[in-house]
Amino acid sequence: EAGVAQSPRYKIIEKRQSVAFWCNPISGHATLYWYQQILGQGPKLLIQFQNNGVVDDSQLPKDRFSAERLKGVDSTLKIQPAKLEDSAVYLCASSLNEGASYNSPLHFGNGTRLTVT
């Protein structure tokens, strides 16, 4: 089974620039998650999709972050404009069903490491 694919692996931008990340989940997985992992911290959920609908985006800084999952498969996460504190690894994950249950664990991608200078 192919895993969760993310691109790019690394991105360096200047503050106030914009950036976009792409994620392709495991085939057939209905739920897709974007997590932000700042150095030294655990992953923090930004947004959760169920098919192409948003289930939870309560921790997404909506003034600068946006995400979409058109057609319920691939997803993009955008930051515009970026700030220094956005430097982090952005992880995409997917699960077969909703809610990361014991029989539907999260499968993570390799992440995109963003550096904002």
Added chain:
Amino acid sequence: AQRVTQPEKLLSVFKGAPVELKCNYSYSGSPELFWYVQYSRQRLQLLLRHISRESIKGFTADLNKGETSFHLKKPFAQEEDSAMYYCALRYSGAGSYQLTFGKGTKLSVIP
């Protein structure tokens, strides 16, 4: 509010020594807990889940509701156990279930 606490950022043990990675949680509902692991240059992956009461790679974890803990244990550490370990809590919020992670513990097994 739900929270996961991993008090140790770094844990170093000698090969063959017992390992215990601590995890405490705070949650008013019925908890479901997991351990995820990230080996060097690999992606974050599920190690084990409390509901299965399983032993994976020699690791076990027991949910103690009285102490609100879910410590990860292994009787004899191996070098290949060196990795980042994250404890995670599944909770109900915003009309769905989410997973919140602790800050992680880096386990270093000394040969």
